[in-house]
Amino acid sequence: MRTARTSWRTCALGAAALAALLSSTACNPGIADTKNPTTPTPAATPTTTPSTAGTAQPSATTGAGPSAGGTVACNDNDLSITTSVWRQDSGQHLLITATNFTDKPCTLYHYPYIGFGAVIDGPLDPMGSAPQAIATIGPKEKAYAGLFLFRGSERTVAVEAVSIGYQDRALHSNKESAMLDVALSKEIGSLSVAADARVTYWNRDLGAVEDLLFRSGTR
Template sequence: MRMRHIRLLAATGTAVTALALSACGGNGTGTKDEGASRSVSPTASSSSSASTGTQTSSGATAGGGTTGGGTANGTPVARTHGPVAKPGAGKTTGTGTGSSPVLCNGANTRVTAQPVTRPLNHMLLTVTNTGSRTCLLPYYPVLRFDEMQWAPQGAKDTQPQAVTTLQPGESGYAGVLLSAADGSGEGGTTGHKLTVMFQGRTPNSDGGPAATPALPAKGVYYDSSLTVTYWQQNREDALNW
């Protein structure tokens, strides 16, 4: 099974790991297998079409404000009046102005990671909005086990019609394929620490503080087949892919 991965730089500062991608094409896809010596790093452009997962906000000005409703994952989202995140911009910690949604991240959510028995070799990520504001989960989570230097690309066929949006108290989900059931994966190892990073309003931008959900004491086995879904509104969509 040939998987797509993105490069990931090591963390600096506190518990947050920065997203970093190296250019290779224009479709935001690539492959990386740290244990199998094969790598192609992806790139994503903020001017990409919606079919590649790019999110844009109509009416955006040079100052970052918006006057109309934007789009996310190629579909309309709530009207925003605050600044729109740009690639490489500073972290968004869950604050905002007015009634516009903020980004979901480690500062305003509770994140759990739970291996499941079905489908085989899968794990479920659950993000619950613990803040007082509606928050958005753009694209897919960027995962890092222990000190690994690559992260799985999101499975393109799981991209939802609209960006996953969580009201206070609501939960969103992502499914993780940990390893190939037929043993075709390479570089298998056991991870004992998981870092979940959040993307911003544009592909591969920093969405704010990461989360470090607990894993089972014995760890989680994964190989080069490691793949993650886009954030989903319900549990079934996250696992049935």
């Protein structure tokens, strides 16, 4: 149909320029569109044409946030961090929630650097694969990361605080920067952590984090 519409326009312009020389049958739209002899579709139809932009691979300039392109990396000065656990959980998981309390968007790249002070060496290795979109959060918006702390048969130690750090666009950037200690919520008290604990990538979709954490056998 797109080819037919182009032919029709070309013919119409020729007729306007050479009206004195061409016969009335020279610009018959039916000849230009023999397979689809209906009236050509108007040019303003972008809403019916699928956009190829949505199929691009994720990058540092794409994301789930309202202003994902070109946003700066989040840091300690942009975020409020809270920790929580799930009811009826065996204590094997911890949820980290980051809330942007500024008036500008920022991006939580890759996964958080997590440590437990001198108790367990950090940062923890990531679990699962990176999400389809980076976690860009606007003012008052949230992103999540989850910790898988131990398996039932693993030896654990008790910790009462979590250390957290943030990456820039480049994977593994800022790894030598100091991490900030975050006290656990009073409802949690302390955590049991194994040496092989893992952390998920940042994600604005809490359900995706939970699915990864609670999927049987995933680490």
